[in-house]
Amino acid sequence: MAEERSMPKGLKPATDLGPILIFFAAYYFGDLYIATAAIMVTTLIALAISYYYTRSLPMMPMVTAVVVMVFGGLTLYLNDETFIKMKPTIIYAIFSVILFAGLALGKSFIKILFDNFWDLSDDGWKKLTIRLAVFFLAMAIANEIVWRNFSTDLWVNVKVFGFTAATFLFFIAQVPMITRHQKPQDPDGSA
Template sequence: MTAARKINPWLKAALEFGPLVLFFLVFSRFRDHAVTLGGREYSGFILATLIFIPVLAASTLALWRLTGRLAPMQIATLVLVVVFGGLSVWLNDPKFFKMKPTIIYLIFAGLLGLSLALRRNWLELVMSEALPMRAEGWRILTLRMALLFLGLAVANELVWRLMSETAWVNFKTFGLPAVMVAFFVLNARLFERYAQPKDP
């Protein structure tokens, strides 16, 4: 497997999180206004989705051109954003875009669960360069991440179905990334315990 080319970490962060921040800013600006495009009226949420789709596609392409690699989650996210975001814009219905995180988290929970059942370390194939660990460590992390993704799928469904649109956007923009960061921080001891011994 070819190693990804290194790029400036600030540029990488801007390309990865910039589209989400832009979505939040556009939604915040237009959430109380209807916008007419092509003779059709759209909510601020749909407008933010319409802008988010091409920006995410451009940033993902830029990451691929700069690093020479995309993570499976980045590819899956782009495909689902285009499909479900496109449906939301086309049908002028925000629920399709709100369902996207649920679907992607269920897909990844299912894949990780399948990898455990088959005794395959698929997570190691994706993350081994960043987190060199022994096989037992990868099995534990795979189980924990499968449960995390399952929990996030349930949380997303509860938030978008039971709470306001603004609450969902805040959850998507700030809550989900914070949960992922907290997950890896809380697993720091696991990474240390099962770390591969360094070459002398």
């Protein structure tokens, strides 16, 4: 089995945000089809870099990559921008459904993803899961409203800046709840 390497500082945010920033630049220096091809390529590069360092492919980036490849491919093959505009809706809806399904099964998939970052009570994980599932559902609805009713220019700006800012603000808004539900630490530093 291959050994996991530590990812250089700053590379994780670059692999997370790089594809969307390249999409934005390619759109403004080219068009939506060039931007679609660019996000497809950079998404695969980001996954390859992540795999090189971690020797695993995280679930959320994998789901995103599959949807990017399918809907990006359809956009390019059919020469129809509708598919790439639907991509965020599909991704957000998938994540929302997965989180709600996990809750119905008595599981918090968010706990599996973020257990290394936070040590929350079961109630805290449940609340965070519900909030994130509702947030993803709201983002899916917002994407549908924007791409169906406004210009492509506005949709690209909302996708790149609006959705990124909304996600950042969502997690900032969760800090008080996360803090309230942190498990107490023993004096030796363990939970």
